[in-house]
Amino acid sequence: MNSRFEQDRSSDSNVPRPQWTEEFGLQTVDSDGLVESVTIYVGQPSTALIALLDGESLTQINGTDYLDCLTQARRQLEQDGRLLCCQGARPDVHPSGQLRQFTNGRQAYVRFPDARGEAPETVDIFAPASPEDAVTLDDQRAAIIRAWNAQHPRNRI
Template sequence: MAGSHFDLLACGNDDPSGVEVTLSIVSENPAVIIARVGGDEEQRFPGVDLFDCLLSLREALEGRGLLLCCQGARRNVSPSGMTRQMSNGRLAYFLRPEVRASDDDLVDIFAPADCADVASIAEQKAEIRKIFRTSFG
């Protein structure tokens, strides 16, 4: 939903208590989110869908040594092609090895998550590959 607003944290080694991140969905088609990290200026993150926008924001934060504490950054959360299409990337599955994901496993990628549960983009991709190999390999 365009106009949605989220107050999240980004955690890192330099600041384990977290930095405030204010995130707003400006547009869903084309997908654009705006984020303000701490007292910094707002930055726009466009993408093909909202998950793509989130990846761009996470990449920028990782460049600063920070991980965004949201459901879409959890190591075992990933959208399917269908959920990306149906929700414009807003919903993703919480995945577990050898358990078939269902609608009950869908999470809003922008909902807050514990900093202990989030991972870098590379770590998240590796975990998702591992889950799929275990489940379907």
Template structure:
């Protein structure tokens, strides 16, 4: 078994529902293979998936289960990866979508870059924001 090569190492804050801030470390693999290492309270967890956005979703789901939000660009409500960014960047980058006339090119951000605690949200609220942005109504469960 080969030892993973980590291309980046980032420390991100997490925000609990009670306002407590605690840091986690994420080591990010090479662009060609979506692999990260989450280190939370000294406990390492390696995550590998089809792209980096999916790896981030695994981390966010885990943290949200503990009532914590990950404070990164990929957790902002208006950040969304297009199919092209997923394919060509392996999901590491995403667009910052803005309300407006659509004449401007959206900014592109690294989903693992830090974001202020005031700008992050849950995965459910992020999905709802995106559906609203597109003018779609989310499917109802009966």
């Protein structure tokens, strides 16, 4: 990992920089199909902190959990017309409240509306995904609501 992200222990700084525990090289894609590389650095499991390295710009994002951090990073990229190509940006990926709590928002289920009785697959939300699988936050939310309504016609959202 790049040394600029190691804990800052110099005497001229009272605020230490976070220590990054993982690094994900991901892609973004825009509406023209242009693919660009970004890197996400993930903080220690006891924190909900990530950093998005986009070109020369490094943005630290903290939230209530990792999914909240990823949502903020995706929203920032969507404002630039780009989609983040990761498992957490797929239309069929969403955590349950319990899974979100137990994994600090790091894991989510792959939901299949027709798969009844089978345990759903779980994925790391930061793992890479194909550009064809990435959708906007609004499209992802709509897909999850459609899947819920199809499975629970009497308890529609």
